[in-house]
Amino acid sequence: MIYLDNAATSWPKPPGVADAMVRFLRDVGASPGRSGHALANEAERIRLDAREAVAELLGLRNPLRVVFTANATAALNLVLHGLLTPGAHVVISGMEHNAVMRPLRSLETGGAAVTIVPCGADGALTAADIEEYLRPTTRLLVVNHASNVCGTVQPVGEIAALARRHGIALLVDAAQTGGCRPIDVTGDGIDLLAFSGHKGLLGPTGTGGLVIHEDFDIDRLPALIQGGTGSRSEHERQPDFLPDKYEAGTPNIVGLAGLAAGVRFVLERGVEAIRRHEQDLTGRLLAGLREIAGVRILGPQDAGQRAAVVSFTVAGRASSDVAYELEQRFGVLCRPGLHCAPLAHRTLGTLPGGTVRFAPGLFNTVEQIAAAVDAVREVAGAATHG
């Protein structure tokens, strides 16, 4: 079996991830922030381990500015619903995922205004492309760091500088890039960055969060979910400090134990080394698929300009049929269709049929990539000749 669906969730995980989760369930088990007994404190230390690892990975000095949520979607919703009051204007790229589009379409009915900046045919965007769409009422700029459809990487440093120049908050969706490409929230001046814990960070599903720059005033951002935090229990109002403000309810601490181990693995291996490996695999995929008659590759042709995501179509075949055949005949697991990102597919011209997506990860090998390319050649050959 060849797993090429790492853009949905990475698999396998480093062995330390499951070990940390088992150790937590067996030896700790308690809820952090509540009570003050030894096990509750140990649980809080594990949560702090996870915050510290994520802060180090994403370029943040203070780990208390890492807020954990159920996934990147929840973190994106927190910011979108918190900042986009009626009358507020938001500018987004033409490559956004439904984790951004669906909350925005809902907020539009409540009086927020949404502008989509068109991207190039390969999904790319520059800060200059964005600037002409800014208005005096623009409150927020949202950019997908790398497309989950075709891997196109946006210049977030350049876009952050633009946002700062105009005094507009920037929200980066780093679901596909965290752990796979260097990210420096502090150095680049990114106000808010949503991350997934279970993709490039190599943690379990059910983990993710929001990283908040030191300069961002959290009084501007109300809590979307309110409730028990274990702190200031005598008050019926939500705490106004980090991280408690945005972490109501018992957290997924067993998941965070795994996440801490996953991110430590990434830090030890080195993000740059991971990026090089994934870029090598992506380059091999692009080169191999390009040679197959009937296969069309979407997005940038250069592996250096994309995350490890390769989308393609096969002439005369539905993407779902291709994926099914790849699995049934060759054991290649991938994802066909629209990848929860119809806007990105519209930009790429692949609506409504979608694409077949190969998303290699850290644990894929060059031999697996060669086998996957051979499998596509077989499937496409059958389509051409049969």
Next chain:
Amino acid sequence: MAELAVILVHSTSHAIAAERVLKRAGLEVKLVPTPRHLSSNCGSAVRIPARDGAVCEQLLQAAGVPVDRIELLSERKRGQEPFSEKGS
């Protein structure tokens, strides 16, 4: 016995963060229940030797761990409050 002080914080997340920052700096710290006569917060506080108060405050400020305040614990009050050690 050296005089003791207690660092009062807003939440357990801050108490654990403070504990880690100060332990890494080689200071002597213990997590204790927040003394009820000092705060209505029902969570944890960080007990330190009173002589380390100023350096702890500086370290925590530099690390971005919010501190409510640092209070001296008098002998008499210490006698009233059972400061059992908590956690590791």
